[in-house]
Amino acid sequence: MQKFVITGGAPLNGEVRIAGAKNAVLKMMAAAVLTDEPVTLRNVPRISDVVILRELMSDIGFEVRRSNGDALEIRALEAPWPFVPLEAAVKMRASFILLGPMLARFGRVILPNPGGDRIGRRPVDFHVEAMQRMGATIAYRNGYYFAATPRDGLRGAHVTFPRVTVMGTENVILAATLARGTTVIDNAALEPEVDDLIALLGDMGGRVARTGERRIEVEGVDRLGGAEHRVLGDRLEAETFAIAAAITRGDVTLRGVDPRHLGAFLEVAERMGVPLEADAEAGLIHVRCRDSAPLRPVDVRTDPYPGFATDFQAPLSVLLTQADGVSTIHETIFEDRLDHARELVKMGADIELLGTQRARITGPTPLHGAEVGIADLRAGATLILAGLAATGTSVVSGIEHVDRGYEQIEAKLVALGARINRIEA
Numbered sequence: 001m002q003k004f005v006i007t008g009g010a011p012l013n014g015e016v017r018i019a020g021a022k023n024a025v026l027k028m029m030a031a032a033v034l035t036d037e038p039v040t041l042r043n044v045p046r047i048s049d050v051v052i053l054r055e056l057m058s059d060i061g062f063e064v065r066r067s068n069g070d071a072l073e074i075r076a077l078e079a080p081w082p083f084v085p086l087e088a089a090v091k092m093r094a095s096f097i098l099l100g101p102m103l104a105r106f107g108r109v110i111l112p113n114p115g116g117d118r119i120g121r122r123p124v125d126f127h128v129e130a131m132q133r134m135g136a137t138i139a140y141r142n143g144y145y146f147a148a149t150p151r152d153g154l155r156g157a158h159v160t161f162p163r164v165t166v167m168g169t170e171n172v173i174l175a176a177t178l179a180r181g182t183t184v185i186d187n188a189a190l191e192p193e194v195d196d197l198i199a200l201l202g203d204m205g206g207r208v209a210r211t212g213e214r215r216i217e218v219e220g221v222d223r224l225g226g227a228e229h230r231v232l233g234d235r236l237e238a239e240t241f242a243i244a245a246a247i248t249r250g251d252v253t254l255r256g257v258d259p260r261h262l263g264a265f266l267e268v269a270e271r272m273g274v275p276l277e278a279d280a281e282a283g284l285i286h287v288r289c290r291d292s293a294p295l296r297p298v299d300v301r302t303d304p305y306p307g308f309a310t311d312f313q314a315p316l317s318v319l320l321t322q323a324d325g326v327s328t329i330h331e332t333i334f335e336d337r338l339d340h341a342r343e344l345v346k347m348g349a350d351i352e353l354l355g356t357q358r359a360r361i362t363g364p365t366p367l368h369g370a371e372v373g374i375a376d377l378r379a380g381a382t383l384i385l386a387g388l389a390a391t392g393t394s395v396v397s398g399i400e401h402v403d404r405g406y407e408q409i410e411a412k413l414v415a416l417g418a419r420i421n422r423i424e425a
């Protein structure tokens, strides 16, 4: 097992290049299943979730290989073994994104109930019900979904999600590209990663368009072709480095991300008084906190995009421990995503939990080093941020969860002046 040892207190300064978005690239890898021609993705982050999905797709029988540094080439000729093993799925919920493309292209797949972060119950009923509306038969036995289409494949359908679901929207889009007729998705997700997936599918010959507020229409086509696509920058990695700059009173320029995708975060940062400038044309954000005034407290509620991202309330809470007054966080997407609070309290934070979805954070409280750890990607990043701000040394365990979604996080932080080491423990 590996851990990070962090000695806090060093202000971060310099430039950091933001990697391609995890929550886009995984769905784009799945999109490559829809064609027998090669799909090349560029700006692919070196994160363990990509490695897991790559191995899983190779086991099914597809060619997936890294080339030219940040590119990934995928060729899905046949699926001799349309089966996703449990070991892979427990590591990554996104494995379930193969349901739609496998059904659309090969007519069958066996997938386990997926795993992922420990952030509460995460059912897949919306995905399953949508595929059933499109004509698939899906049986659940012994932890596995056995899914198949009729002989003439999936048919277009009208799907209205009971609540906004990112991967549910993406799974239906992927399935519908090769279905007979038109599919209408209502209450669809608006995340920029969904739009980037729609752009890739367009390049592959798919007919997918946003046609109304939270409505997407997909006209099925007979076949899709190969394409090359550059994955958009990771807004969550960008937000993490913006907080790292602010919490250490540093001066950091983030490159390779579109600030328009961080609207809700930038608005909260502005309300708190974090000095930053964004340039959408240049794809950069400059966080300048060297001599900034004390931070103001805020009340934040998570919501589907364009609201404040659930993935980002935990990292923000570290900054709120340094604001002057009482802040609140209301997590509305997941039932149980405030576990990091317990670890932050060990480091000196004053956080009161009101149930499992609300937290009250009183600041400013100096943070001090401690031994902390948590089995979740964004909460792991949160503890790293706290370690950077704390006096003394912190030891953060559970970093395999951080490696799932952050490319070489410690190398990027060290280049900005942080004191962080990865150790074998």
Ligand code: EPZ
Pocket (backbone or CB within 6 Å): 022, 023, 026, 093, 094, 117, 121, 122, 123, 124, 125, 126, 127, 128, 163, 164, 165, 166, 167, 168, 310, 311, 333, 334, 335, 377, 378, 405
């Ligand atoms: C995506 O998960 C992201 N993962 C998550 O990012 C992110 O937290 C989440 O969207 C919300 O923005 C990927 O894109 C791989 P949902 P997803 O379906 O699509 C409920 C990170 O840190 N729901 O939008 O799986 C669900 O329980 C990760 O990068 C059902 O009830 O989330 C939740 O309450 C972690 N039934 C809500 O909908 C379903 O069938 C939204 O979840 C599906 C979802």
